[in-house]
Amino acid sequence: MNVLLAPYACDPARSRGRRHPQLPAPTRTEFQRDRDRIVHSSAFRRLVYKTQVFLNHEGDLFRTRLTHSLEVAQLGRSIARSLQLNEDLVEAICLAHDLGHTPFGHAGQDALNACMQGFGGFEHNLQSLRVVDWLEHRYPEWNGLNLTFETREGILKHCARRNAERLEAREPHGVAWRFLHGGQPSLEAQLCNLADEIAYNAHDLDDGVRSGLVTLTQLREVPLFDRYRAAVQAQYPQLAQGETGQRRLLHEAIRRMLSDQVYDVIGGTRAALARHRPGSVEEVRQLPSLVCFSDAMRAQSQQLKSFLMQSLYRHPQVMQTTDSARRIVRELFGIYQSQPNELPAEQAAQALEGDEQQRARTVADFIAGMTDRFAMREHERLTGERLLD
Template identity: 80%
Template structure:
């Protein structure tokens, strides 16, 4: 049985509510409803064919945006339970946090942002909010999923000042207020942000080794990982045998994840004991409270630097990402030049207004694409096959 929520946790009975009023559900609280709406959304299903690091067709066992989101949700729920935070809310935020990501991961995002520089740019966090607020079409009387304030606040992890001002003008004292006036989101939102980092560091090690682009020998230069590799090998000497490298890798990652989870729980508990917030509103006025210890933060940063150097900028990954960026740029140019190439609803929207409105309609359509659809659509429009 779950422990009662802490006083500083988000309580669905005291949510700041939805943009459109709805009657309560008889069997689910408000954050459970948010989670269910996210899981049943079209954008969530598309995550299964969106790149995390490796493009979807490169292998069946690599992570996708969907499996990443599930791993974030698992980690966040585990930590939330120990801290007596709201597990349903952290699950909803975790499952929705990447809904606005483009095809081809960060390479696609960077390319689309470049295309949109004259039209307000492109931010995947803002796009995730745009998906749940406007782009999903599931209800008869409004656009979007009509999620609670707390879930929407957690989805919007980052936001430029320009976009925050625009959001604030449409929704005074809403989800963008903190980016203009200071303050923090809920502890649940802070936790999801850190669980995202923990998850991708761990699974990118796994995928990097599976791909052959990173080796266990290389990982020995990363203190955070090598400590757990050494302890796993000491406890199970047979894992040093060549045929057991995968087991050694999995055991080291498992131990690393566990220690990071316990570190977050211990460090955050100390921060909470020192700050003594008595409400969610107290949390919003304090410095960030969810975090690693200083030592774990430093080692996690070293791991991220290693992955950037050895995996994300590996020539093989960069070659694929160069092709991905070309696909996104040329799709954007093709649709801007001839909006009738878009599906009927998007074409009508693109042709209905000025150039900025057309660009945003095109960006929305491209951002919603899966990797394989983007590659096929690019081939249809250009005659070029850039990805097998």
């Protein structure tokens, strides 16, 4: 046990346990075991070829779901250490939070959700839980990774009521309970949610400039970024000249922005903890969300998100690519649903044995597990068309 844990942090010795009981490990805590299982999973390895914003084939230096997850984990651990939260649990949740994401980022998720509308829909957070609870096949006695309640709770960031009801029926007072009855997850889970937001805002900004779709001139419209850019340029006026100088200017401004956001979260959360004074994890669950920005930083972070939405995510070049990605997912779903023998043998058998609902879920599981490049190749194999080069 980490003796520096605060009373409101998750203690692995007091975990609510695993769905399938196991003897403790001699050298690792329960949350360390969770982290290790996630890192060794097939789903985690596939994240290296799954899109963040720019599709995997568009460049070697753009973020992927894997590098994003690593950045989220780094930010989460840094903040957790200052707040005396459980770093290992934070790391496990951060590394697992995108395991259920489809190929082609949010475009793929939206397309698969549309395909699944008559069959319960598709949510990537729920799919991440499905991956660690069911779809990973690594152990002889059960499906999934058999993670602790606390890690699974953190992975399930959002959940529609109909899905929460199904989960609660299978696991009473389990990971879906709070979506039906109110309440919050652990502080470690709350922290992962905010670290995710901080990370993707910063690296999407970086990737947007690297791609040429966003310019430093445009970024002067974003107060949160521009104050750091101005400070760096005033301190290092030579960076205003040349491509290398501009790149250094961008990196240093983002570095300072990230640092200030981390310190702001630490300060805002400490203030919230001082107001509410939780004495245990269970008290945390009954309070409002406590891991937070200050009001000023929250407003500025929202401005940055709005800028990225308008200038990057909805850029015509990005939209053209994502339109093709959506078509790939839609057409793959239709082909597999009508011709399940085109699936690999194991999935084909599952699809043929079940009803239409089961077939659709089997197809969705298979597509969600694809990398960008596999989905592109599989679509070309089945249709003869190459939509993305």
